[in-house]
Amino acid sequence: MVKLRLKRCGRKQAVYRIVAIDVRFRREGRDLRKVGFYDPIKNQTYLNVPAILYFLEKGAQPTGTVQDILKKAEILK
Numbered sequence: 001m002v003k004l005r006l007k008r009c010g011r012k013q014a015v016y017r018i019v020a021i022d023v024r025f026r027r028e029g030r031d032l033r034k035v036g037f038y039d040p041i042k043n044q045t046y047l048n049v050p051a052i053l054y055f056l057e058k059g060a061q062p063t064g065t066v067q068d069i070l071k072k073a074e075i076l077k
Contacts, residue, residue: 004055004062006038007031015039018066020055038069047073
């Protein structure tokens with residue numbers, strides 16, 4: 001099963017990538033594809049909408065936080 005989840009990138013300040021990843025891999029493990037970027041401190045978000053829609057179409061499940069980000073961007077209703 002594939003999930004859309006956050007992958008931490010920053011050391012001191014938390015910065016996250018939104019990735020499509022197999023549930024058997026750990027959070028920092030090998031991802032299938034990077035589909036976005038999220039900075040909670042600056043409240044910036046970049047989303048690759050066609051890639052996100054592709055994975056959602058194939059049955060990927062977003063985690064709670066990613067689902068909230070997608071709802072704010074009006075990708076999910």
